[in-house]
Amino acid sequence: MLDNNLSGPVIKGLYIDGQWQAAPSQFDDINPSDGKIWAHIPDAGAVETKRAILAAHRAFPAWSSLRFQERARVMLKIADIWDKRAQDFVNAAQHEGGGSYGKGMFEAGHVSETFRAAAGLCYGSIGEILPSQHGKFSTALRVPTGVVGVISPWNVPGILTSRGFAFAMAIGNTIVLKPSEETPYAGGLFFAEVLDEAGVPNGVFNVITASRGRTPEVGDELIDNPFVKGISFTGSTPVGRRIAAKCGAHLKKCCIELGGKDSLIVLDDADMERATSAASFGAFFHQGQICMSVEKVLVHEKIYEEFLQKFVARAGKIKTGNTAEKSNVNGPLINAKQVARVKSQLDDAVQKGAKIVLGGGINGLFVDPTILTNVTSDMDIWRDETFGPVAVVASFRNDAEAIILNNDTEYGLSCGIISRNEQRALDMSEHLETGMCHINCSSINDETHAPFGGSKASGIGRHGGKWAMETFSETRWITMDRGGRQYPPAF
Numbered sequence: 262m263l264d265n266n267l268s269g270p271v272i273k274g275l276y277i278d279g280q281w282q283a284a285p286s287q288f289d290d291i292n293p294s295d296g297k298i299w300a301h302i303p304d305a306g307a308v309e310t311k312r313a314i315l316a317a318h319r320a321f322p323a324w325s326s327l328r329f330q331e332r333a334r335v336m337l338k339i340a341d342i343w344d345k346r347a348q349d350f351v352n353a354a355q356h357e358g359g360g361s362y363g364k365g366m367f368e369a370g371h372v373s374e375t376f377r378a379a380a381g382l383c384y385g386s387i388g389e390i391l392p393s394q395h396g397k398f399s400t401a402l403r404v405p406t407g408v409v410g411v412i413s414p415w416n417v418p419g420i421l422t423s424r425g426f427a428f429a430m431a432i433g434n435t436i437v438l439k440p441s442e443e444t445p446y447a448g449g450l451f452f453a454e455v456l457d458e459a460g461v462p463n464g465v466f467n468v469i470t471a472s473r474g475r476t477p478e479v480g481d482e483l484i485d486n487p488f489v490k491g492i493s494f495t496g497s498t499p500v501g502r503r504i505a506a507k508c509g510a511h512l513k514k515c516c517i518e519l520g521g522k523d524s525l526i527v528l529d530d531a532d533m534e535r536a537t538s539a540a541s542f543g544a545f546f547h548q549g550q551i552c553m554s555v556e557k558v559l560v561h562e563k564i565y566e567e568f569l570q571k572f573v574a575r576a577g578k579i580k581t582g583n584t585a586e587k588s589n590v591n592g593p594l595i596n597a598k599q600v601a602r603v604k605s606q607l608d609d610a611v612q613k614g615a616k617i618v619l620g621g622g623i624n625g626l627f628v629d630p631t632i633l634t635n636v637t638s639d640m641d642i643w644r645d646e647t648f649g650p651v652a653v654v655a656s657f658r659n660d661a662e663a664i665i666l667n668n669d670t671e672y673g674l675s676c677g678i679i680s681r682n683e684q685r686a687l688d689m690s691e692h693l694e695t696g697m698c699h700i701n702c703s704s705i706n707d708e709t710h711a712p713f714g715g716s717k718a719s720g721i722g723r724h725g726g727k728w729a730m731e732t733f734s735e736t737r738w739i740t741m742d743r744g745g746r747q748y749p750p751a752f
């Protein structure tokens with residue numbers, strides 16, 4: 262048990278094999294709104310990670326052979342307890358993650374839905390019956406792989422952690438979770454408290470927390486350890502590339518969800534209210550720190566001026582400040598590194614001729630909602646992920662050009678198209694190089710049973726519903742001969 266006189270929760274320790282365990286040291290968990298230490302978090306290394314993996318490995322046979330309805334009941338119980346503790350989560354997401362109250366409430370609701378969808382997956386198909394040229398009973402069977410290592414980010418700690426493990430666990434895998442060092446409680450130890458209360462059998466779910474300094478040691482163990490059969494990673498593209506390469510070297514399955522540079526494409530027949538609200542929500546929700554944030558708004562030249570004026574007016578009303586105050590929607594960025602990234606992109610753009618038409622102010626970790634025009638493709642902000650409350654607005658002449666502008670990035674996560682002509686928008690969606698596309702909506706969309714994931718440098722693999730079944734299971738071909746197959750007579 263760690264000594265904790267801070268404003269955050271009592272931290273019970275690492276969660277390994279159903280027990281709260283100490284780590285050799287601890288690190289500070291900072292509230293980005295006020296810079297104060299919110300909690301002290303156990304700083305684990307390879308030794309503790311190995312212990313957690315071994316516990317998960319030992320728990321696998323019993324958990325994977327439990328009747329599917331019983332696993333479903335456990336998932337439903339987790340959902341109920343999560344709902345009961347939703348306000349604790351919201352509080353953590355506000356103070357540890359710098360998210361607004363509304364964002365916390367939205368996440369909390371989505372997480373319990375994720376556990377319920379995962380329970381539903383237990384009742385789904387686990388394979389197919391195939392025809393056989395020998396008249397055999399031939400099946401393609403989906404089986405859980407074993408221990409799955411889950412590495413989650415800080416920006417949406419509830420949804421992205423639960424999505425990373427709930428489906429995998431529901432179908433019989435056991436889990437070792439490493440949350441981000443920026444949200445080790447909301448994205449990690451809080452889940453341990455909930456699953457512990459739900460009576461999840463010992464070893465089925467384990468949480469290891471680590472500082473940024475010790476993360477590579479923990480990450481390496483999680484991937485290199487032969488008992489770990491699959492990795493679920495959500496985070497940045499540079500780290501994701503390294504994780505995928507390591508998994509590849511070990512021939513391990515991995516689902517890698519990475520960054521984005523998403524566009525909202527506003528066609529000349531768009532409903533203006535719909536377009537400006539989708540742009541404002543898409544660009545500024547959670548300070549633009551969403552992988553699917555709208556970072557480029559591409560507007561048909563015929564309506565460009567009208568759109569820009571209304572978008573600036575709408576975004577100019579967003580309130581910035583400490584998210585402990587419910588009316589503050591634009592909170593702090595998570596850390597100084599993120600602020601430096603945003604500032605360097607803004608400086609580069611302005612120096613090369615971009616114009617700031619709204620915002621641009623930076624005060625500590627707080628960045629005002631910012632809108633840029635006159636952006637050209639030689640500016641970093643055109644192609645690289647910003648991950649801050651900054652939107653670029655650019656015009657296009659025709660649909661073909663909008664497609665080229667959307668695809669002009671290594672990323673390919675999500676996008677939105679706003680048009681009154683559904684057929685025109687559907688035709689356009691076919692040419693956009695993204696894993697997801699939402700017509701008459703912002704690029705930010707997530708439903709627990711839908712296939713979530715990106716193309717190009719935005720990742721490989723899909724989360725959600727039955728697609729998570731494909732991601733976290735292995736297909737085995739099992740046949741049973743009924744006397745139909747004749748061997749060559751020489752044998």
Ligand code: NAD
Nearest residue numbers: 413414415440441476477480496497500518519520521552
């Ligand atoms: P990050 O890559 O820095 O960290 C993500 C996780 O990886 C954290 O838990 C971190 O501790 C861990 N990590 C870092 N180095 C590691 C290593 N060497 N070995 C193992 N683990 C390691 O990303 P972040 O800053 O936490 O999150 C923001 C990024 O995530 C953005 O680029 C965003 O677009 C992306 N993201 C993608 C999705 C998606 O679904 N596609 C969702 C949310 C965020």
